[in-house]
Amino acid sequence: MSVDNIKMAQLILPDVKITAQEILEKYPPRQLKEGAMVTRFAPSPTGFLHIGGLFTAMVNKRAAMQSDGVFYIRIEDTDKKREIEDGVKIVIDGLNAFGIDADEGFCPDGQKGDYGPYQQSQRRDIYRAFVKQLMEKGMAYPCFLTEQELSEIRAEQEKLKVNTGIYGKWAKYRDITVDEAQKLINEGKSFVVRLRSPGDPQKRISFKDAIKGKIEMPENDQDVVILKADGIPTYHFAHAIDDHLMGTTHVIRGDEWISSAPIHLQLFYVLGFKPPVYAHVSPIMKEENGGKRKLSKRKDPEAAVGYYYEQGYPKESVMEYLMTIANSNYEDWRKANQKEDNKNFPFNLKKLSLSGALFDLVKLNDVSKNAISIMPAQKVFELSLEWAKQYDKQLAELFERDRQYATEILNIDRENKKPRKDIAKWSDVRDYVEYMYDEIWDKSEMVLPENISNEDGIKIIDAYLQKYNPEHTKDEWFNTMKEICEPLGFASEVKVYKKNPDAYKGHVGDISTVIRIALTGRKNTPDLYYIMKLLGQDKVKERLNSFKEKLS
């Protein structure tokens, strides 16, 4: 620690009073059990939450949960230019909407924890103290290169076909003296602080990535900027300081960060910190023209988590799907443990995909149908109502008018061992219940199948009307349907009909189709018996009669 270095540090950061050592003392190591992982999700408030971000956040949370560790959320707002209004709220709400709640940092009920503040813009003094310490040790220096000089250097480097950047002989201010610096400052020149990189690109650094395995790269020799001209640190520097101070054991982040890992490792090294374990998650991709590409915020609506919310995918479904992407054995586990909370699934970081997974909406729908099919009707009702209140007001009114009725509709066939899987998202519910409400019932498609004449249709309805008894049990009801068949020339057993199709006009299935169309306007619906029960005898008779009129 030379006198000049100390002078330089004082010149550049005169306002910094607290020392790095003092700060270190305020952040004691965490007392956690052996093997507990401390993870974090660290978004920047620059727009909506990306589905890939949700995925990474989920992986972080799972890893901490699994090991009885801590998962915290930290806001990385060191770039004021890109920040948007309400950016923090958007990202935190987005996370919380899918059940990603932090144990510490930005929690649903506000900031909490002993290792804060958890927002980088509030940690300015901390970073600056460490920058000052580095300068005192001669490991960092002020750099007065202007934007124009920088681009000239770049152009020159490109011409020479050497690596771009500030390193070696290109690092013009590496050995600037205090007097020179003082002079430039007096002239009003702005500056950044750069790391005096001790790296040698001929040497290689290797680290063990918890997902990708051993990764080896040339050492960093770039004098990267650690403090920007506005006095705020760069991501790289803030990362090293925060993750050390906050006791992060595992940094799980998108794999676009792999290439800057040598910088980060070097930063930990010069700061005298033990680096965390890194785990680099592959991005979620989208298929386009037969190729893969990263889901893009601009081009793909499904890239934003808001999309899933608006479509009415329950958070369980989205998380369930993301789990199947994360650990492919999850599906088997889910099959064996249908109703269990998935926090009991033994999540494994090592099982994450090495290549990027294509986001598959079709699969999401399937996963979601399964997830919804095992929910009790009450829950389906509540969640779809909550969704409808925001996105389908009319449906919400209908549901609230008679909650019992709505719940019973949603309960049809639900308590079977083999529940129906018609609903993938809440926006499907309207179509599913539509004919149960006169107000929204769409009768435009009410036509008989081609093999049934209007005349026969009328006869069938008449015959059924005569036998209709709302008190019937399901078996009695079905027998009634069969009884109608023979007198009208239809087979009461499908098998009989198939053996000798020319002898009949159709079979019991056709009979019930006519009734089904009269009652619902559709050829396909869930169990007709229960639909009639819910509709009630007045409405059943009314619909049957009015369809008959329409046919004649």
Place this chain on the structure above:
RNA sequence: GGCCCGUUGGUCAAGUGGUCUAAGACUCCGGCCUCUCACGCCGGCUACAGGGGUUCGAAUCCCCUACGGGUCACCA
């Protein structure tokens, strides 16, 4: 271009030198199931990027090529 990472069916993927004439899931196509649809069940289509090694033996290890992705900022 430099540096990294990756490449098993249409998609997600299991697989870590022999049990792989390669699992499972989604999609698609058949079939079955005392009403339709859905569910379920049975069956089917479709894959180790290419080429060299190493080995008795390779999807699995090594090398090269091709392709895909990422990154090279006073953005994160």
